[in-house]
Amino acid sequence: MPRLSLIPPREFERVATAGLDPDARLELLADMCRLNALVAVKRAGSGHLGSTFSSLDLVVHLLWENLNVAEVGFDAPDRDVFFSSKGHDVPGLYAALNALGVIPTERLLRLRRLGGLDGHPDVGVPGIEANSGSLGMGISKARGIAWAKRHLGRGGRVVVMTGDGELQEGQNWEALQAAAHQRVGRLLVVVDRNELQSDRATEEILALESLEAKLRAFGSRVVTCDGHDHTALRHAFAKLWEHGEGSPGVLVARTIKGKGVSFMEHPRALADGGGTYRWHAGAPSDDDFEAAVAELEGRIRERIDGFGLAPLVLELVPALEHERPATLQGEPESGAGMPSPAPAPLVTEEYVAAAYGEALLELAAREPRLVVLDADLASDCRVRAFELAEPERFVENGIAEQDMVSMAAGMARHGLLPVVNSFASFLASRANEQIYNQASEKTKVIYALHYAGLVPAGPGKSHQSLRDASLLTAIPGIIVVHPSSGAETRALVEWAVLESTMSVAIRLAIGPSPRRIELPADYRPSPGVGMTLRAGADAMLVSYGPVMLHECLTAAELLDERGVRAAVVAMPWLDRVDPTWLAETMSGVRELLVVEDHAPVGALGDTLRRALGELDDPPTLDVVGVEGWPACGTPAEALRHHGLDGASLAERIAVSAPGRASA
């Protein structure tokens, strides 16, 4: 990690009150926020710089010039409300709130760390007005806030920023039509029209143009301007607020993704990446970071000098104690193009998601009916290789999970075998009713639930998926599995494609496997049958997936040192148990600890509890999972917080078996 320096709040205050030309002042403040956001993301090890940078002129313009919050405070009932619906641009907002004295610097330096700042907005942080991160909800929420203000006779206006790719989500259009009909007033939508979504152009993924025509047809008053030109922004906001009591105003702000750092700027960066934008998510390498800092800091210093002000004073950021890469479990989103920090101990080169992508590609030749659908996460979901190799069998649906699932349902009814990809938190939840509808037609669709489970824990609760098994468990005709290694992933994908007669939901860890879980050489998937990874007479841990099985094995190793022999069983079938296997494996076991990479309800624990009732002498069953809201932090922090790290699991077993533990 290079040495990091931040611009302290007093420097922002100095610049803001120096009597500069209004536009120059805002441009400078925006660049200063960019620098601090860059440092915070570098320190966090991940974050979304591209749209943080595209949106920052807008954020700064609103907070320093247009809205009343800096004046009346973020708790005042009459305050103007601003929030970002896309949410992943929050490092820029954090930097701005730090500059305004709302968020302390120590907290800014704990971005994506336990007790610090969530990777996506959370209202527990001062100045954050709405939880976001899952796309498309913001306009609805903003309208609710504006309605409440009007109903309660409170002052203040409401501004919500959306991405442009985000507008592919249908909820936006529900919200806009209602905004036009309900005429709530004092409501403004700002579209950060940077022309890119995760790593490709919106017009390539799913064209938005003419966006203005769509917005107008839905009853909005629309103004388009350059989102980095503060004079244009000033006029645009004035015009849009003019008739603020009627139909909603929408500002389409034409921006540049990566704005402010030349090699991150669209379109150059897209060309440099061979058609892939590399700066959507993740943290830059040390070299890229230094280059970006040099460019930003250089320009800031030059301008400050040019205005005749005293030189900029930066503050060196103290190194974290026991500093370690925050991305122990890998890049959270679209980080494929980013150089990774050095792997921590016990992190392997294996990614189950990569094995999934390879298996799909290999199966394309064996199953001609196979087609793959994506909702703008092709890199993260490891289906880009399939897209390139089999373009005729790949469908890009944009950020529209419901549409993707129902499209797959139609394909399945007419002779195809669709494999549907998104993050588990979006796919199983946003498209839940569509999955139910598909299953009710008794066709077969495979749902790849990527980024299932607690880690990486940096992006926060909008992205961590700890409910997906519970969301599918009561749908007839769907099997839910969660493989623990690359080999098991390949075997289960093959089984799902070639053998299963039912629809299959495959939960997949997104990061590297902490250790390689070895399968028996003759392993073949058999519904409801798990595998004993390690024998042991004193207790039994049952889990699934590379992350939690690693913790279980670690726990067993720690227990060994205390003379407790714990068995570890991998059970990839979360919603069914083979009774013969169960009787063979668990008869005579006294204590069973199920370790969930899920909430403690609605997954394997409940399934085993139902099944164990059939045994003559069932073991006592203890279930530990992610209780409450999933923690945001490093993987180690999050696992420890929820008592799911190896040491906590070992302790839990030692306490429940004190006799043996002290033996």
Place this chain on the structure above:
Amino acid sequence: MPRLSLIPPREFERVATAGLDPDARLELLADMCRLNALVAVKRAGSGHLGSTFSSLDLVVHLLWENLNVAEVGFDAPDRDVFFSSKGHDVPGLYAALNALGVIPTERLLRLRRLGGLDGHPDVGVPGIEANSGSLGMGISKARGIAWAKRHLGRGGRVVVMTGDGELQEGQNWEALQAAAHQRVGRLLVVVDRNELQSDRATEEILALESLEAKLRAFGSRVVTCDGHDHTALRHAFAKLWEHGEGSPGVLVARTIKGKGVSFMEHPRALADGGGTYRWHAGAPSDDDFEAAVAELEGRIRERIDGFGLAPLVLELVPALEHERPATLQGEPESGAGMPSPAPAPLVTEEYVAAAYGEALLELAAREPRLVVLDADLASDCRVRAFELAEPERFVENGIAEQDMVSMAAGMARHGLLPVVNSFASFLASRANEQIYNQASEKTKVIYALHYAGLVPAGPGKSHQSLRDASLLTAIPGIIVVHPSSGAETRALVEWAVLESTMSVAIRLAIGPSPRRIELPADYRPSPGVGMTLRAGADAMLVSYGPVMLHECLTAAELLDERGVRAAVVAMPWLDRVDPTWLAETMSGVRELLVVEDHAPVGALGDTLRRALGELDDPPTLDVVGVEGWPACGTPAEALRHHGLDGASLAERIAVSAPGRASA
């Protein structure tokens, strides 16, 4: 039930092949379908006549003139595909398919009966191409079908019909933008623009106009015409198919809801109903039925005579054996304005949903923060009285559940207490991620999950909600309750509004209570505490809600006759159990049968299993719920089919306790 007569398929064949003027032929066939659909709905006791009638000219035009299915058959890979996304207009399609010889008459006469025809489309029925009924999925599915046809080199085109109110669902706009971008081709959307949604005008609920401008902005080629004028339709279809390989075509067919029966036609019917359209759902009274038949049959006969054909020959429909009203548990949807058939034995005048509506209205005075949101089901959700009494505290969001929930989230963040209403199957599923997002802000919102449970079972699986508890169970900060009587509903609504610190989801039966469940006089809700309705030492049944508790009490009464004394416990808290109450109530109980008005997973059974593990000597636990897809039929048929009627429950207990049962 009046005597019913149908027009047999051979009469359709005779008219279709008589060499009539093309338009006159299609108009006549459409009226003949209207008559048969009316008879089927009358016999079923419920159905959606208004939009069945508005859509029938379109359906007939497509099936008899435009599409190739009558010719190549409904199984041919190269067939044209037609289906309705709204789905509730399916009685008209059934009548047409019967006329074409695809559906046998005996099955048409078993609409909404077990083994007959589902209340909403199901692909298990010949000629039905897609499951629908939950709105907004159709265009996505149709695009998937068209994509599959193109990919597989199959012939045939795809036509999907949507409602107009249905277009408020955002998924439609996701699907249209993708259709324009992907240029799948051979895809046509027909909008049945009858200007009404459930019982009010679209422009009043949530304005759609200018619909054509919206559709064009989203990249569709749009033609508007009179949807009952077959010459206009012929030209419109020809024009739209002309460039069928490119962007999607949309026909906005201006139709009349209730078309063909003067007193059901919009706008007269809306005026007659004082601004409420009474013919959206339900079955007409005997008098209204006779009048509608007289009008339709008279016109059909007159036209046939006018064409110089032999007189129409109707076939008398045999009465059902043991004929009984199909609506034992009440009207399924928007039937409030319809005269009900005579109540069957053991159906009371009590509706828990009505008690809910009254409680809300009363609480408006006591809790000024209370506001009510609706998604176009205000009558069914019993919030129309609130809307009329407190218009400033009522928000109509149209058919857009996701937008409604996120709007409520915004309101809750800014000082209001929103109560959100829709059917459980839509609200808990379609808006699941939005509910999670709201809960993550740690605000309080009340979710009224109407039409929760198995009955009424006529509408079928798109409407029956057997998963909603499982969908919410893993969200921190939400309590799920299911009251069993009007008094308990009032108490729980009051508790939710005035006392609960968490968000509350209230599952509500939509039909009349089969019997009145009496609460102790001093009843006050206490989280996790149930009530013993009936003591008994031999077994214990635990359930919730008026429907299943009635079956449990019936089972206990039947067991009495066999000398088995069964206790019955009402447990309205589906996701938590008070350990003291549990120990007091269930210690020493040998056998516990949990009866779920839900799938057997993800609800009370799983909750109790988790809690019982803490008892020293836990009872054996048996859980019965709605296994597999919920049956469509009368309440009695559906309950029996799933083994949830009193007699089946009694048998289940007698078998598991044979010693006592024979004692």
